[in-house]
Amino acid sequence: MAIPRPTISRLCKLYSLLEEMNERGQLTLSSNDIGKRLGVGSHNIRKDLTYLGETGTTGSGYDIKTLKEQISRCLGFDRKRKACIVGLDKTGTAILSNDMFFSKNFDIVAGFDSNINRLETLKIDIPLYPTYDIPVVIRRERIELALLTLSGETAQIVTEKLIDGGIKGIVNFSPVVLSSSDSSVYISNVDIINEFRFLSALFTLDRGEA
């Protein structure tokens, strides 16, 4: 039985929540607690969890560690994945310095930038390459994911190179809406202006839900 996309999305968020609660030393969580924290109904959560096979314990809820492992195995979070970053301007390097990719099972093994001079001055501990090397490096290193932090103009060209190299997923932080020329490559567009607009639209058309 195929897992619906909205369910996948919620399970990802739930996974983050479980990590957080686990670090805080909590042991169990009920569908009610989860629903409240994630802003959805408890039925919805229980239904989502049926896609994982049997899980909870009636009366006392879900065991955090067990559930975490089940989601991990089911959605493939248990495997380390190689990723790269394209565009090493301020935003790119800032993200690189902050995020704990490695500890979350993502390994940034390459950085790309079209500005060759910049590559030399950066003090970053990952191998850096010029953009035209993208297809070769992606293929050689078997990189699965890419993070795009560059200005809109070059985004589509870079995307083609990434797809050419056999990338599997792209998180696009550039302000253009990218679409995949290859339907087996998934793209997630993250644009702050777009997020602001979406929120504006929601409270402009004010609809009563969360």
Add this chain to the structure above:
Amino acid sequence: MAIPRPTISRLCKLYSLLEEMNERGQLTLSSNDIGKRLGVGSHNIRKDLTYLGETGTTGSGYDIKTLKEQISRCLGFDRKRKACIVGLDKTGTAILSNDMFFSKNFDIVAGFDSNINRLETLKIDIPLYPTYDIPVVIRRERIELALLTLSGETAQIVTEKLIDGGIKGIVNFSPVVLSSSDSSVYISNVDIINEFRFLSALFTLDRGEA
């Protein structure tokens, strides 16, 4: 007739696309073109556009400028909105320097950080305040949107302060999943690790669509 949430989301993306095409000097777009660029079916686009009232011209598609204005008016993009940023570390300042908020009708009128010393050394041309001033400033300046670029620990506390001040929408870049204690406040969680995981899940469970 209430506009469905997925439709709102697509209309926001479409709006970005229209801006892009308009800048390139293009005049019209067909539902087919739009669908391809956005990775959805043309029917879906036409259906979405019915929520705006009559729009396209049979035979030649949609006039980009007209459509842009219609979406703008309908979703409230025609009004300038005040926003603030909370957390002025590397990521925060990087976003602030890159993004063209003002030209897209968002006006960043305040920055907040808990580190008072940092506030003094930053050379940013927006007024800066310590975090405890959030509720007062939000209320006084009538700020509608907030961008959260801070580490997970403080995110929930800051969120409460923002809600307390009467914020309407929050874009959360911190690694914790925030949920709103007030259902009239909309929150959009944007976390790179989460995006990576979502994409991993998609290609792990490989489902055939875009």
Add this chain to the structure above:
DNA sequence: GGATAATTGTAAAAAAAATCACAAAATAAT
């Protein structure tokens, strides 16, 4: 100017997702 092609708008059908309702099971309380 008539034929052909492109394109929209929408009613109806289908598919997908969320919600409900409640029995069954485990826990906690007395």
Add this chain to the structure above:
DNA sequence: ATTATTTTGTGATTTTTTTTACAATTATCC
């Protein structure tokens, strides 16, 4: 030990969203 409470799992129902199908309209080509 018995009762009350909590909480899960799931079939049925409802709601929402997408897709289909096609008539109607406009543009384009010869």
